[in-house]
Amino acid sequence: MRERILKIGKPQPLTSIVSIPKTLNPEIPAVILLNSGVMHHVGTCRLSVKIARALANIGLLSIRFDFSGIGDSAPRSGTQTFTESAPSEVIEVMDFLQNSRGISKFVLIGLCSGADAAYETALIDKRVCAITQIDPYCYRTKKSYLYHWIPRLLSASHWVQYIKIKAQRFQQSTNSAIDDENLETPSYVRIFPERESVRDGMQKLADRDVSILAIFTSSQEYYYESQFEESMSDVNFNGCFTARFYSNCHHIITEPHYQKKVLEDITAWARAFGSIDVAPAVEVA
Numbered sequence: 001m002r003e004r005i006l007k008i009g010k011p012q013p014l015t016s017i018v019s020i021p022k023t024l025n026p027e028i029p030a031v032i033l034l035n036s037g038v039m040h041h042v043g044t045c046r047l048s049v050k051i052a053r054a055l056a057n058i059g060l061l062s063i064r065f066d067f068s069g070i071g072d073s074a075p076r077s078g079t080q081t082f083t084e085s086a087p088s089e090v091i092e093v094m095d096f097l098q099n100s101r102g103i104s105k106f107v108l109i110g111l112c113s114g115a116d117a118a119y120e121t122a123l124i125d126k127r128v129c130a131i132t133q134i135d136p137y138c139y140r141t142k143k144s145y146l147y148h149w150i151p152r153l154l155s156a157s158h159w160v161q162y163i164k165i166k167a168q169r170f171q172q173s174t175n176s177a178i179d180d181e182n183l184e185t186p187s188y189v190r191i192f193p194e195r196e197s198v199r200d201g202m203q204k205l206a207d208r209d210v211s212i213l214a215i216f217t218s219s220q221e222y223y224y225e226s227q228f229e230e231s232m233s234d235v236n237f238n239g240c241f242t243a244r245f246y247s248n249c250h251h252i253i254t255e256p257h258y259q260k261k262v263l264e265d266i267t268a269w270a271r272a273f274g275s276i277d278v279a280p281a282v283e284v285a
Helices: 044-056 082-101 113-124 142-153 156-173 195-207 227-231 256-273
Strands: 002-008 014-020 030-033 062-065 106-111 128-134 211-217 241-246
Touching (some): 002 082, 014 044, 014 082, 030 044, 044 256, 082 106, 113 128, 113 195, 128 256, 142 227, 211 227, 211 256
Parallel strands (some): 030 106, 128 211
Antiparallel strands (some): 002 014, 014 062
């Protein structure tokens, strides 16, 4: 496996790092790893580096790049929002790999906003044959409410904390000396689409036989492995959907044993795309 720095696109190129396997087969899909939030192409806890190298070591060309305005990629002019520009830039990278390497199928991998971009790109470009989403959109089920509330109702510490929060909010509401204009507002809020919209999108991907690996951490309102499939019970996934749930795992996967697990899960899932063993697949350091 060897790595190269690439500049893709004009007039402001996207900075990319490509991990090239010893044996490159253009019939095997290439993997594209996407930014999460404002994190650059190294990824949270170097996760993108580890995934790219692990997949290159089993025969899949892997590329991680920065969206415009993130990391080493300069901003581009225009009025597009990130939601609009991200899929077009992923397509730009796919076009480059197809023209330069002859690869016509792609696997997209992303965490959080990167998971959203992978999903949105897959909906509009049929060259995407698979996606891995880490903490993608998720929705509540009746069972999830039980998982959420029963431990809290039985916990004395929860009730103490609840009373403290209510008291603090009451005190803040009575403080009229703070003007609304001086309050800090968040710069980014991730808004989930309506469940029906994601249901329709998932059915569209399933009808195209797009393979989906969804990895959920406990940082979202997610409580058990089959929650997403149960929330989308009206979707016929045709065997294309696989879920993994990492309980007690941080959203950015800071825990070393979960970093190892995500590499093992993604590598095992990716072998279905025709990868070949040429070196150990898991890098932990």
